[in-house]
Amino acid sequence: MTLHAHAQQLDPRTLRDAFGAFPSGVVAVAASVKGQLAGIAASSFTSVSIDPPLVSFSISTTSSTWPLLREADRLGISVLADHHDAVCRQLAGPREERFAGLPFRVTDGGAVLLDEAVATYDCSVHEEVVAGDHVIVLLEVHEVGGGDGEHPLVFHRSAFAKLHRDDLDPARLDGRINGAEVDRGAEKTVAGHSADEDAA
Numbered sequence: 001m002t003l004h005a006h007a008q009q010l011d012p013r014t015l016r017d018a019f020g021a022f023p024s025g026v027v028a029v030a031a032s033v034k035g036q037l038a039g040i041a042a043s044s045f046t047s048v049s050i051d052p053p054l055v056s057f058s059i060s061t062t063s064s065t066w067p068l069l070r071e072a073d074r075l076g077i078s079v080l081a082d083h084h085d086a087v088c089r090q091l092a093g094p095r096e097e098r099f100a101g102l103p104f105r106v107t108d109g110g111a112v113l114l115d116e117a118v119a120t121y122d123c124s125v126h127e128e129v130v131a132g133d134h135v136i137v138l139l140e141v142h143e144v145g146g147g148d149g150e151h152p153l154v155f156h157r158s159a160f161a162k163l164h165r166d167d168l169d170p171a172r173l174d175g176r177i178n179g180a181e182v183d184r185g186a187e188k189t190v191a192g193h194s195a196d197e198d199a200a
C-alpha cells in the first residue's frame with residue numbers, strides 16, 4: 001500500500017491531535033516590507049543546520065501574508081516568551097491588528113524583532129519547498145540575539161503552557177538519559193553524535 005493511500009484513510013482531526021501531541025515553542029515571523037508590517041505566529045519553527053546556518057518553519061499555502069512576507073529582504077524570527085500568549089493570539093489574528101501596541105524594533109534590512117523575545121534571528125529566505133498544503137521555508141540566519149525574555153512560551157495540544165522552573169535547571173537533567181545515571185565524562189556521545197549537538 002502506498003503512503004498516499006495510507007494518508008487518504010487518515011481522519012484530519014485524528015492527525016491534528018497526533019501532531020498536537022508534539023510540544024513546540026512559538027515564534028513570530030515578521031518583517032517590514034514595501035512599507036507594511038507583515039507577520040504571523042508559527043509553531044513549526046525548527047533549527048536545521050549549523051553550517052550554513054539554517055532554520056525553517058512551515059507556512060500554509062493558503063496564507064494571505066506569505067506572498068508579501070516572502071518579498072522581504074530580511075525576516076525576523078522572535079522566540080516568544082511565556083508571557084507572550086496574548087501576543088501570539090494577536091499575531092495569528094486579524095492582519096490589520098497584528099502589530100497594534102507591540103514593542104518591536106526593525107533592523108536595517110527590515111526584519112521585525114519583538115522586544116522581550118527569548119531569542120531573535122535576522123534571516124533571509126534561502127529556499128521554499130512545497131510540501132502538501134504547506135510550504136517549508138528554509139531561512140538563512142545572518143544574526144542572532146539573546147533577547148530579553150527568560151522563559152519560552154510552549155504550545156502543546158492546541159494550548160499554551162509554560163516550562164516549570166525546575167525543567168529549566170540544567171543541573172536536574174545533566175547526566176541522566178531516560179532516567180538512568182550516566183557518566184557524562186566518558187559517555188559524552190550517543191551513536192557517534194554529541195548529545196549536546198543534537199539537543200541544541
Ligand SMILES: Cc1cc2nc3c(=O)[nH]c(=O)nc-3n(C[C@H](O)[C@H](O)[C@H](O)COP(=O)(O)O)c2cc1C
Binds near residue numbers: 059066
Ligand atoms: C500557536 C500558533 C501557531 C501557529 N503556527 C503556524 C504555523 O506554523 N504555520 C502557519 O502557516 N500558520 C500558523 N499559525 C497561524 C498563523 O499565525 C496565521 O493565523 C495564519 O497564517 C493565517 O493568517 P494569514 O492568512 O495572514 O497567513 C499558528 C497560529 C497559532 C495561534
